Amino acid sequence: GQIYAMPGMETRLHAVINKSGDYEGFSANYSGAGFSGMRFAFHGLDDAGFQAWIAKAKDGGGKLDRNGYLELEQPSENQPVRHYAAVDADLYKAILNMCVEPGKMCMSEMSQIDAKGGLGMAGIRNTLPLLYDKFARRGTIFGPAPSYVASICTTEEALAASKADQSVTPMTSTPIVGAGLQRPPPLSIRLPSPSATGTLRSPFNS
DSSP: OEEEEETTEEEEEOOOOSSOEEEEEEOSSOOSTTGGGOEEEEEEOOHHHHHHHHHHHHHTOOEEOHHHHHHHTSOOSSOOOOOOSEEOTTHHHHHHTTOOSTTOOOHHHHHHHHHTTOOOGGGSSOEEEOOOGGGOOOSOSSSSOOEEEOOOOOHHHHHHHHHHHSOOOOOOOOOOOOTTOOOOOOOOOOOOOHHHHOOOOOTTOO
């Protein structure tokens, strides 16, 4: 069997081989430049032959890690077959969750955040554009581009940041004046004196 991982997708392939031999395989899906060269040798081996193939691949040395995968995924054409004696234990999970790049949050981690109710209003803008494999963005052309969480902090870090953002500038009651405008003179209102208007009496007291 074969497990083929690409960003955001896992495909399992189980081949039925009725007769040992070498066969020719090719890509069944058109994927751009170099498609005509996407052919490979398919080796149908018995148990002993398969173990011998594994031993030969391991003797070649080499390890596929995150940096090696980032180079391997770059667009190319007609590349020779590559064998690796070992693979980074966390690489498969990182490819599947689109977080091979250092410092990028995995899709599984974002799903856990969503399952707990998200990050609230403060987390709406805390995102970066989501880049898929092969340096291309996929998905609908309508609406905003997909994004992923840029970073997350603990409760203590969030409280410390909120205190640092508070302004220490003292408030003032001085009226605001537009640029280039003169402040208008204070408005004064004079009330008539009681001697000029007489004494006001209530009709109920007369």
